[in-house]
Structure formats: structure tokens, C-alpha cells
Amino acid sequence: MKRYILRRLIHLVPLLFGMTFISFIIIHIAPGDPLTKLKMNPEVSPETIELMKKTFGLDKPVIVQYFYWLKNILTFNLGESFTYHVPVSSLIKQRLVNTISLSIFSIFLTWIISIPLGVYAGLRDKRWQEKLLSFIAYIGISLPSFFIAMLLVFFAAKTMVLPIGGTRSLFSENLSIFARFMDYMRHLLLPGLSLTLAGIGSLYRLTKNNFLESFNSPYVVTAYAKGLPEHKILFKHVLRNAINPLITIFGYELSGILSGAALVEVITNWPGMGRLILEAVLSQDIYLVMASLLISGILLILGNLFADIMIAFADPRVRLR
């Protein structure tokens, strides 16, 4: 197990290296060098420019600049935001918490809703229950997350049942910690539900297909033949084998979840990383864009690592390979 995790970690090093390089390159394919761009921006003071020049080596060749930049990110110095006049890392910190809580909330909801539905549909395969569920799942897969968010905002605005936008109510400072947490959760509901509804369809379909595949395999026949009770077969043999691939796919789906979360954040006005990078792009705040891109990639890598470790726990074959 230890060796497995270690190997995974070593595998990440070139990936991380490549990601920082790509983040860096993207900014540098832009016409004009960053220094002249900084000078043209009236919001940037000459002192900031001087400081940036020093810490990021902006007057040196591009490759040297990359290593300057790499050295800086390793010490969590991501540069200065030109529009907010604060270090980028402090801006990202608050937003990162909101994006992570949004993603975890919706991933959790998606899993506890779609797995039972998938198993149920697997048991009722080719009957009307499965056909109905699969048709609804098709609709869910085909609705873009931003449109689901728009529809939910519309209903929330019409019915006034859910707060729209922000992470807390107006006077929440006076509340107790528990009440403040509940207030946060209430605000999380709208973006969280949008993202969940967007994700249920595909996970449902995967669960159903895996369940069916596992259900039709020889070891299930063996289990029936030796007279095991049905519930034992379903939960111990079929379900466990059906869920394993889902954990592997989790890492893959995470990319979509993070992208979806970013769009949903913009629509429902949830202050997360997605809105941050949009604001940064609109105000041409290059260092903030670069940092957001990199952080989102690292988030995805960590998610994948988590999935890899989970699958090693769940599946001995992976562990021993």
C-alpha cells in the first residue's frame, strides 16, 4: 500500500512540472511582454512594478523567468493582483474554500442519489421503471450545468424559498456558530443543487451499466448456484464490483465537476474560484489568471490522487499490482 501511494506521488512530479510550465507559457504567448503590459496599466503603481521585476525577474529571458516564477510559487508567492492590490494567494484562499465546499457538497449528494437509482434501474432493467429513469437521465446529461443553474435561480426568484447569491445573510455576524453554519449551508443549496442535478444523469448511467455488467458475470451465477441469499449476492458481490470502476471514473469526472462548479458559481453568484478567474480575465489581471488556472489543476490532481488511494483501499488487485 505504501509503495503504491509513493509510486502515485512520484508519478505526479512531472505532471505538476508540466502544469506549471503550461500555465506560465499561456501567459507568455500573449503578444507583448508582461512588463510593458504592466506599465500600460494605470492601476499598477511604479513601486509594484519594481517589486515584481525583482521577484519575478521580468527583465530576464523567458526561460529564466519561468524558474523565478517556479521558485516563487513553491514558497506560495503567486504574485500581486493588479486590481485588488493584495497578494494573489490571500485572494485565492477565501475563494478556494467556497469552491471546495460547493464541489464536495454536490459530489456527496450526487453519489447518494444516483447509486441507489442506478442499482434500482439495474434490477428493473428493460422494464418501464428503468426506461423512465434512463430517459430522465438523458435529459439531465443534456442540460448544461449553467442552464440548470439559471432555471433554479428563476424558480428561487419566483418562489423566494432559497437565498440567491453570496455565502451568508445580511446580519449573520450576530448569529451563533451553528446558526452561521446553517446560514452558509442554506446559501450553498442553490449552487449545490444545480451542480448535483447536472451530475446525477451520467453517474446514474454508469452505475446502472456497471451493475448490469457485474450482475451478468460468472461469479454471480456461482453465488446463486451455491444458494447464497439474494441480498448477500447483490450487496457483497454485485454492488462492490460495480462501484469499483466508479471510483476510478471519479477522478475523471472531477474535471467536469470543477468546470461545472465554476459556471454555476458565476450564474448563482457564489464567490468561488470560477468567479475569481472570470473577474481576473475581464480585468486582464494576468497573475491572478495564471494562479487560478494552476490551483484548479492542482485541485484536480489532488482529487485524482484521492481517487487512486480510495480504489487501492477498495480493490486489492490494484494495491498488489
Next chain:
Amino acid sequence: MRTFLRRLRKTNKIAYFSFWILVLLYLSAVFADLISPYPYDLQHRDYPLCPPTFLHFFDKEGKFHIRPFVYNMKLVNPSLNTYEIDYSKIYHIKFFVKGPKRKILGIIPSERYLFGVEDGGKIFLFGTDMHGRDIFSRILYGARISLSIGIVGVSISFLLGLLIGGISGYFGGKIDTFLMRVVEIIMMFPSFYLMLALRAVFPTNLSSVQVYLLIVVILSLIGWASLARIIRGMVLSLKEEEYILAAKSLGLSTPRIIIRHLIPNTFSYTITALTLSIPGYIIGESALSLLGLGIQEPYPSWGNMLSVTIGNLRILTTAPWMLIPGFFIFLTIISFNFLGDALRDILDPRKW
């Protein structure tokens, strides 16, 4: 093509239906300026946020009209944008009515419109936006952008993917390891963030044509990675097939093997993968335009038509018909999904 359609009709009714919906959508995009009752940028100043017009067959006395007609809307309260139906006069729907001059398909100048109403009447099938522009017409024009970007984007990604995946799978070794690492790194960024970061490289004020090309380039730069991986996998497995060995031992040239034997065998899989990846490009364009980074006003795309509703709850609640473009995005995507899945079932060689 015909046998394919027949098979589709027999095996999968929904996919068959989806196919014709897509044909209809693409045709209406091509002939947008013929079908739409108004030009996309014509502002009806007296009708901001006007609700959809309904077609009637029976008038107030219950008399039946063979030719459907509409009533005009009257703005009762300009500050709240409330409208009332004006029952005093009926306007019949007519074909080939006169309107402002425009060029059909950019070539044929004409002032006739396929359909419209008698003089003085207005027909807004899906309502109007806050500038009083007809949403139905704008959806037809917007379809040109939103629908074509899927096809163009997929084609470019496919070419890139074919080239890079092909090289990777054919040569193997160090080239393969390197290229697949690059693919892996690109796929390790959430596409939304990568899309926005790439967009940040370019200025925000570009002409419509530049923006269109830019969106295609950005989406293809992100999309080629997964296609390259698929194609590489296919090339790797096909390389080992016996008929390739047979072709080689018969002394066929490498290009001939690739063109006559390798590529046709990848078709069934790539066509499915392409059909199923088109929705991603449509969503990508909509998302960029929605955020104000894509197609700019006054030219419509399905994404930027939705953008006014973001953070503007008053417009959203008083004029929910502003969300109609979203249903068109949905309709297109679900049709592509149904069709793609049916293609997979039909083209799957294991089934024969």
C-alpha cells in the same frame, strides 16, 4: 446514408427523430434570414421585453379564421413592463410580406420575408428582449454561430488528434511517452479554467469574425487531447491486427495500408466519438459568450442571448422567455446524444 437511416428508424425511433430535429435546426440556421420574420438587430422601440405572441384561429365573436392571426400587445406600465392584449384589431399571418431590406445568405438582396403579419401588426413568437428585438429571429441567427462552432471545432480537433494520436500510436517509444504526457497535462486542467486562461491571452475587444475564430481555436486546443488519446489507442490495437500484417506481407505501401485499411476501420469508432463530442463544443461556445467573452452584441449567439439574465433577477422574473435560447441548446445537445448513442449501437462491429 439511406440504409443507415432505415436501420435507425427500425432500431431506434428516438435517435431517428433526433436526426431529423438536427437537420431541421441546421437548415433553419442556414436559411435564418429567409425564415426569420425580422432582421436580428431590428429594435422595436415600443415593445421592450414583450411577451410571446400567440397565434389565434377564433376571434372574440368565436368566428373561425382559416388564416391564423395575432393581436398586438400594448405596453400598459412601462416601468414594470406589463403588457395587455389589444383586442381591437386582428392581424392575419401572411406569406412573403414586405419588410426592411437585407441580403439572403449574404448575396441575394430582398425585402420579402417568408412570413409575417399585415401592416401595423407585430409577431414575436418567443417575445422580445429589452431592446425590443424579436427573440425568435435572433435564435435563428444565433443558431448559425452556436451550431456551426460544434462542427468546425470538432473538425479541427479531429485533425489535430488524428495527427498527434496517429504519430504517437504509430511510432511508439519515446515520442509516444512524451506526447501522451502532454495530453495528460492538458487533461489535468479543468476545461473551464483552461478556456478562460487561454481567452485571457487575447484582448476583450475583437471583431465578431476574430472572436469566432478565437473560440474555435481555444476549444480545439482543449479538445484535441482526448481525441488524440482515443485515436492513439485505436492505432495501437489495429497495428497488431492480422489483416494489417496480411496487407504488409502482400507488399502494400504504408500510405495505402493507412488509407485503405487502417482509417476505414477507425471510422465506426471516430464517428461516434465525434458526434458525442460536438455538445462539448456547443456548451463551450455558449459558456464563453454567456460570460461576455465570446460573440459580442449586437450579433446573437445562444450563449450571449442568455447573458442578460445573469444577476438580473428582475428581467429573469418578468421575462422568463429570455431563457428560451437555453432550451435550444438543450434540444441540440440531447439530439446529438441520442444520435451518438444510436450510432454506437449500430456501428459496433461486435453486434454483427
